[in-house]
Amino acid sequence: MIELQHLEKRYGDAFAVRDLNLVFPAGELTALLGPSGCGKTTTLRMINRLIEPTGGRVLLGGRDTRDFRPEELRRGIGYVIQQIGLFPHLSVAQNVATVPELLGWDRRRTARRVDELLELVGLDPAVYRIKKPAELSGGQAQRVGVARALAADPPVLLMDEPFGALDPLARDHLQEAFREIQRRLNKTVVLVTHDIDEALRLGDRIALMQAGSLAQFGSPDDLIHRPAGPFVRQFLGEDAALRQLAGRIAAEFVRPGDPSGLPVIEGTLDARSALGVMLREGTDALAVKRDGLFLGVLRWEELRTQEARA
Ligand code: ADP
Numbered sequence: 226m227i228e229l230q231h232l233e234k235r236y237g238d239a240f241a242v243r244d245l246n247l248v249f250p251a252g253e254l255t256a257l258l259g260p261s262g263c264g265k266t267t268t269l270r271m272i273n274r275l276i277e278p279t280g281g282r283v284l285l286g287g288r289d290t291r292d293f294r295p296e297e298l299r300r301g302i303g304y305v306i307q308q309i310g311l312f313p314h315l316s317v318a319q320n321v322a323t324v325p326e327l328l329g330w331d332r333r334r335t336a337r338r339v340d341e342l343l344e345l346v347g348l349d350p351a352v353y354r355i356k357k358p359a360e361l362s363g364g365q366a367q368r369v370g371v372a373r374a375l376a377a378d379p380p381v382l383l384m385d386e387p388f389g390a391l392d393p394l395a396r397d398h399l400q401e402a403f404r405e406i407q408r409r410l411n412k413t414v415v416l417v418t419h420d421i422d423e424a425l426r427l428g429d430r431i432a433l434m435q436a437g438s439l440a441q442f443g444s445p446d447d448l449i450h451r452p453a454g455p456f457v458r459q460f461l462g463e464d465a466a467l468r469q470l471a472g473r474i475a476a477e478f479v480r481p482g483d484p485s486g487l488p489v490i491e492g493t494l495d496a497r498s499a500l501g502v503m504l505r506e507g508t509d510a511l512a513v514k515r516d517g518l519f520l521g522v523l524r525w526e527e528l529r530t531q532e533a534r535a
Pocket residue numbers: 236240241259260261262263264265266267268
């Protein structure tokens with residue numbers, strides 16, 4: 226668990242971050258969301274002490290980060306940034322092995338770990354181990370960056386707009402891949418983004434910042450259905466409920482019911498398209514099937530209230 230207590234960063238008379246109080250729950254992904262310049266990056270970099278606060282403190286597992294040795298912090302906290310900064314002259318494997326080597330792991334353990342991580346992020350080790358960063362697409366390089374950040378198995382992962390520089394298709398893929406990874410690893414993740422869709426899609430919780438302060442902390446559902454004020458409502462926008470469907474598929478919303486007579490869709494259809502089918506067909510329910518079998522019924526109400534089942 227990461228706890229920010231009265232955290233502050235001031236440059237001259239200007240506050241980049243002001244009296245920020247926040248708890249990032251262990252094992253969850255919290256999206257640190259907000260418009261450009263609201264203090265997200267500054268907050269993130271105060272957690273791993275790349276930036277020194279001018280006030281307040283950061284607790285990591287209950288312990289003040291000032292009491293950690295720098296290498297302890299580096300090992301305990303993975304860090305992923307937008308321009309990942311892979312070492313261009315090193316191979317993919319050598320890039321991923323940076324931290325294990327700093328920690329003095331032996332060759333075999335390091336090699337095993339590298340392969341395991343490349344597989345985890347969806348890169349075939351036999352193909353990618355020996356490649357150089359210049360031979361990778363943006364999405365592949367970002368996967369290597371994630372693998373590198375996870376190398377020493379840190380309990381905490383800080384990510385600053387990690388998918389920001391990718392084209393929409395690569396971003397979708399990588400977000401999906403990362404969701405899978407997080408489902409398995411349950412790291413305590415703080416993901417900085419200015420992209421509402423990304424926050425709704427990946428965040429167990431969202432901390433929405435406004436001008437260095439916290440505007441609202443809550444689940445995606447809280448922010449959409451119980452916005453703390455006009456700024457939150459305005460930032461999320463009119464179609465906030467629809468946005469929450471981003472990245473979800475119809476099968477996630479299916480309930481038992483009689484499918485007879487209803488238009489049929491595949492369970493793998495994304496939820497927003499399913500909503501589109503309802504509008505087109507003038508119906509408030511669809512029959513959902515997968516592999517030729519009926520899964521059940523998808524109702525308009527179910528999509529609207531966002532009560533997806535796992
Ligand atoms: P975000 O990541 O949300 O876009 P930042 O945390 O980078 O925002 O910046 C927050 C505010 O602090 C901005 O107004 C920015 O101009 C200011 N700021 C950031 N770094 C510095 C610095 N080194 N000196 C002066 N002002 C800074």
